Amino acid sequence: MPNKEKGFTIIELLVVILVIGVLSGVLLGVINSSGVRGKARDSQRKADLKRVQTALELYFADSRAYPTSAAAPPGPYDWERITGSRIEGALVPNYIDPMPTDPSPAGADTDPCANPTNFRYNYYSDGDSYELTAIMEVPTSHEDSPCPATLTGCGGAGYATETVCYYARNP
Secondary structure, three states: OOOOOOOOOHHHHHHHHHHHHHHHHHHHHHHHHHHHHHHHHHHHHHHHHHHHHHHHHHHHHHHOOOOOOOOOOOOOOOOEEOOOOHHHHHHOOOOOOOOOOOOOOOOOOOOOOOOOOOOOEEEEEOOOOEEEEEEOOOOOOOOOOEOOHHHOOEOOEOOOOOOOEEEEEOO
């Protein structure tokens, strides 16, 4: 009786591992690529607001006030977009450079009443305190600091951003 060893060759094992690797990579890319990318952009939004907060605190240390926004008290039309607003003029380039913009490829700085879930960064300040908001992509990303319900509404016509709105204010 001939003595034949039973088993797989190294080539057969490598081919199987390669096939499994390719299939799992394709499957992961199809199943959750947008969710992972959305969470990554939401993390970037939080980091951007932290950078703006740091710049605001540095500005406050020099000026003893925060840059003020358009009008008081805060309402749907009193919020300013961070990009292109008075806050950007006050902070860039001495305290932050460049001013962060939303990482979404489809990010839009449009009227919040027209489309309340367009990705954007908002700012409000009366000079003594400030509030920052960011619209998140993944509905659970804002849960550690959700916007108060009072920040929703558009001149009486309600819109609901509290399910995707991240909120930061001075301590």
